[in-house]
Amino acid sequence: MAAKHCLMVGAGLSGAVIGRALAETGHRIDVIDARAHVAGNCHTERDAETGVMVHVYGPHIFHTDDAEVWAYVNRFMPFRPFVNRVKATTGGAVYSLPVNLHTINQFFGRTLRPDEARAFIEARADLSIADPQSFEEQALRFVGPELYAAFFKGYTTKQWGCSPRDLPASILKRLPVRFSYDDNYFSHRFQGMPEGGYTAMVESILDHPNIAVTLGHEVRREDAAGYDHVFYSGPLDGWFGHDLGRLGYRTLDFERFTANGDWQGCAVMNYCDETVPYTRITEHKHFSPWETHEASVLYREYSRACGPEDIPYYPIRLIDEKELLRRYIARAGAERGVTFVGRLGTYRYLDMDVTIREALDCAQRALGAWERGDPLPAFSAPPI
Structure with a gap:
């Protein structure tokens, strides 16, 4: 099989994992992202004032029962134990x-x-x-x-x-109560945080001679011409210029503040009263309990409707959105040479481990299809 030249639109988990799998089998990969960093919404960076590792777009705690996915992420970055309480x-x-x-x-x-x-x-x-x-x-x-x-x-x-x-x-998928004193927010057997942050982990995944990364460039549909195949992890409706209308999302606003010592005593404090305008406060040094920092940086989170210029976080997927989604799915099915992947490309809320599992499976399906000479499906996983 001749080597393919593929475009990964987005340098988040989907694009990085698919790109790495294809690069390791000899294919040439261009990864392009509109942001100035890799890792998408799980981007982490050191806070300049406090030195704390900050989850820039809100906290991401890795948890999974998938042993292969756990081994995969630890291949590129050692994970430290972390329990979300x-x-x-x-x-x-x-x-x-x-x-x-x-x-x-x-x-x-x-x-x-x-x-x-x-x-x-x-x-x-x-x-x-x-x-x-x-x-x-x-x-x-x-x-x-x-x-x-x-x-x-x-x-x-x-x-x-x-x-x-x-x-x-x-x-509210499952019974939201436990009749034990177990206060571990997640029940998966593998739980942790990457020692050096998620961005360093994704940079390691993308570190391969067959992968070229371009940041700060927004890919348009016409830019895909000339590639053997495109894996698109941007918003599904964005690929079509939102010409049928925009799919609905919630976005988040963050209000940063700092303090000395330990401000709230935990990583995440939810505020359940409707009279409090924010949903929670996160204290980021608690996400890296193996580090020691005198100062602390915290964020109040406010949820609101996502506008055209905002970062989409949570797909709404109510009746109106599902009807519009079906129309975009039909449009995507008529496309050739592009596969829609990840949270935005399939318009689903996905945990990180599921995103990685689907990306690994997508890459294997692509390799098998190319070996047989078959076309690739429009979606890495069914949106509905």
């Missing part, structure tokens, strides 16, 4: 998240055992909701009105900019 301020008190046995006992002023707590919560759940359709119904069905009002209603309203009654139940 989120706290929440609501009603003038601080609790642990996700809701667990300690949260329940503290909130209700009880000393319940796991079996007693389960029965206690079930007695408060709205069992009349047999088939929850909205986020609110899902929460009321599983945790009851008190926990819903304290921990979910206000935070969700701020995060999504609408009532939880208008959000699908699927957003």
